[in-house]
Amino acid sequence: MRARLLISSAVEAELRRLGVEPPAGGVRLERPANPDHGDWSTNVALACAKAARRAPMELASQLATALSSTPPAHVRAVEALRPGFVNFRLSPSWLWEVLPAVVADREESYARLDLGRGERVQIEFVSANPTGPLHVGNGWWGAYGDSLARVMERCGYETTREYYVNDTGGQIRRLGESVLARRRGEPVPEEGYQGAYVRELALEYDGTEDATPAGRFAAERILENIKATLASLGIVYDSWYSQASIEETGKVGETISLLAAAGLVEEREGATWLLSTKLGDTRDRVLVKSNGDATYLAGDLAYHRDKFLVRGFDRVIDVFGADHHGQVASLVAGVSALGVDPGRLEVKLGQMVSLVEGGTTGKMSKRSGNFVALDELIADIGPDATRLLSLISGIDQATTLDLDLVRRQSMENPVYYVQYAHARIASIGRVATERGVVRVPLDQADLSTLVHPRELELLRLLDSLPDALADACTTRSPSRITSWVRDLAGAFHGFYHDCSVLGPDISDDLSQARMWLVEASRVGFAIGLELLGVNAPEAM
């Protein structure tokens, strides 16, 4: 990190000396994919050439020549290459500085950033209706929302995890009707819920024949199970927000009045409409039906008004399933009609998760009772595997999960690859203890013995964690962390294979340096796995 800053400021200074204005964001260094291109590289010559009216390659050569004569710390060679890249070759010493930074800060402080500057952000996710168990897709997006919160917290945001509980309205009544029908021993109604859990709830319910209390009873029970399922994945909410608390108070009416005051409401055909077309929506939306009931949108707008204007969140991130895409435009329109900058609302749409089992694709539907419950998957493959699998691909990527493959706990499942690396670290520690080998203080260790490519690769990866984290945060992509952790695991396995830490042929100095490298790696896994919500086992 520090070496890179030194280089980029040196490049910037040199650009100025050459009469070229550096880019606004400063000189950015990147790590070339091809190791032949050195340790760090910059494209400033290409980027500035046009504005400076210079030939890119010529500018790059001038930079390289000047920087070669007075190289920044750790820099061994500076080269200009082909279209206009400037490449820097460093001595391994820059990586030896990475190790103390990691082990001194430990998992508490290393790669802890302040991108958010304390901005208060609410992340609302899962929010599945309490009318049945969670399905696998809920778990997928749940892991996303929770890990995003972890990432943003580590980047200096103050986050709140919220679950919006749909504990009122038509679907609760339908749930109640289903329970009552089962209790009478009748088939559930056409629009009812068919799942086996309804039968169990019917056995427990001893209230009246009224659908609403029966539905509330069932929904409460189901919500308890949902909480337990999510908790088993390490997902714990700060707040469970009741839809009834919005809709059964005056909040919906107040919100509609505010919209009306803004001139965005119209009575038409006996219903009350939001003129969302004026705000970029494709059509107007009903707020109050002609029978006097408020629509879901009206409640949702009251809810978002509460988020922004009552509770005062600076930013709200809603994680919805892609099947809720249709409500986004009206939500955004409504929020901006309430006077909230719509840039403060981010809606992440989780693409669908489909399952393959025995070669056939299952269509998930709560009403038909035909879906794979998240609980079943967790019971099959465990919470860690469930979380890691769900965080491999981005939220925009529709995924296909082959249950047969995943159940085998085979190499199909990358969680074992990562956890095994961590278990090996713990194992080295145990053996060291057995043999009475004690780590000397870091400042007495000779880190310059770390020159093996495997060792340097580990250090490079540890150095890149803050970048990966920042990237994961700004793009709202926890899956970047998954990639990083898998890379670290690969690097560690290679190191483990080629570089004995405690072997008889290893000098004391090298052994000590490697023990510190192992410790730094442990810190890296601890941070990465914590962000993903995956356990780091001591043994496997």
Added chain:
RNA sequence: GCCCCCGUAGCUCAACGGACAGAGCAACGGACUUCUAAUCCGCAGGUUGCAGGUUCGAUUCCUGCCGGGGGCGCCA
């Protein structure tokens, strides 16, 4: 018809607008008297759906097609 997401190796997926598109799995061939072989190494696998455009440079950005998924209720 309109809106959103996607199309990359046999499969599942990566790749701040960067250099020769990478991993894992599956296939094939190797490596365990050693800190855990749930590992490592090698080999192979590609016209990044198609056609244009912008750019010094496009898997990435823009337009249009083709294909897949999801939406387009006075349901929630």
